[in-house]
Amino acid sequence: MDDLYDADVLEWSERQAKLLRRRAAGELVNEADLDWPNIAEEIESVGRDQLHAVESLLLQALLHVLKAEAWPLSRDAPAWRAEAIRFRAQASNRYTPSMRRRLDLDRLYRQALRAVPESLDGQAPLPLQRNCLATLDDLLSDDP
Numbered sequence: 408m409d410d411l412y413d414a415d416v417l418e419w420s421e422r423q424a425k426l427l428r429r430r431a432a433g434e435l436v437n438e439a440d441l442d443w444p445n446i447a448e449e450i451e452s453v454g455r456d457q458l459h460a461v462e463s464l465l466l467q468a469l470l471h472v473l474k475a476e477a478w479p480l481s482r483d484a485p486a487w488r489a490e491a492i493r494f495r496a497q498a499s500n501r502y503t504p505s506m507r508r509r510l511d512l513d514r515l516y517r518q519a520l521r522a523v524p525e526s527l528d529g530q531a532p533l534p535l536q537r538n539c540l541a542t543l544d545d546l547l548s549d550d551p
Contacts, residue, residue, distance in 0.1 A: 412445045420449070458506055461498050462515060465546055468494035469519035469539070477523055477532030492551050499547040512539055512546075 412419045423446055430436050471491035475484045516539035523532060 412442060419445070457501060457503070458509055461501050461506055462510065464494045464498035464501070465510070465512070466515050466519055466522075467491075468498065468546060469516055469541075470522050473519055473523050473535055474527075477535055478527050478530060479533070481527060481530075488551075495546055496549075499549075502547055507543065510543060512541070512543055515539075 411422070419442070422440075423442060426436050426441055427446075430441070468491045471487040471494065475481075475487040475491070478484060481487075520535065520537070523535065526532070
């Protein structure tokens with residue numbers, strides 16, 4: 408079964424899902440056909456992928472806010488602010504309470520700071536806060 412997992416994860420996942428559904432319905436299935444180690448790994452990866460998605464969306468939101476703060480007179484500043492709101496809303500939609508203890512907002516803010524360009528259209532950025540002043544609740548709220 409490991410060979411199929413490595414060779415064609417789509418086929419593997421469809422077979423495993425079918426077997427698990429049959430087992431959940433009370434049918435006895437050959438336990439040797441169930442690839443428990445990889446099933447467990449895939450279930451864990453679902454959670455990790457969701458956490459990564461929320462981190463990525465928050466990072467993008469922070470970066471867009473920082474660009475709007477660094478170049479408030481840029482013609483792109485309104486679009487950056489709108490994008491930040493959109494990224495925050497998407498993060499809020501995917502966020503689950505168990506993520507709170509795993510999200511490192513200070514780390515994400517530092518990453519966003521590093522991603523701010525050194526200049527834009529020949530203009531240096533205005534000074535930016537070195538520490539994140541927003542809370543996770545601020546970023547996930549519906550308030551712009």
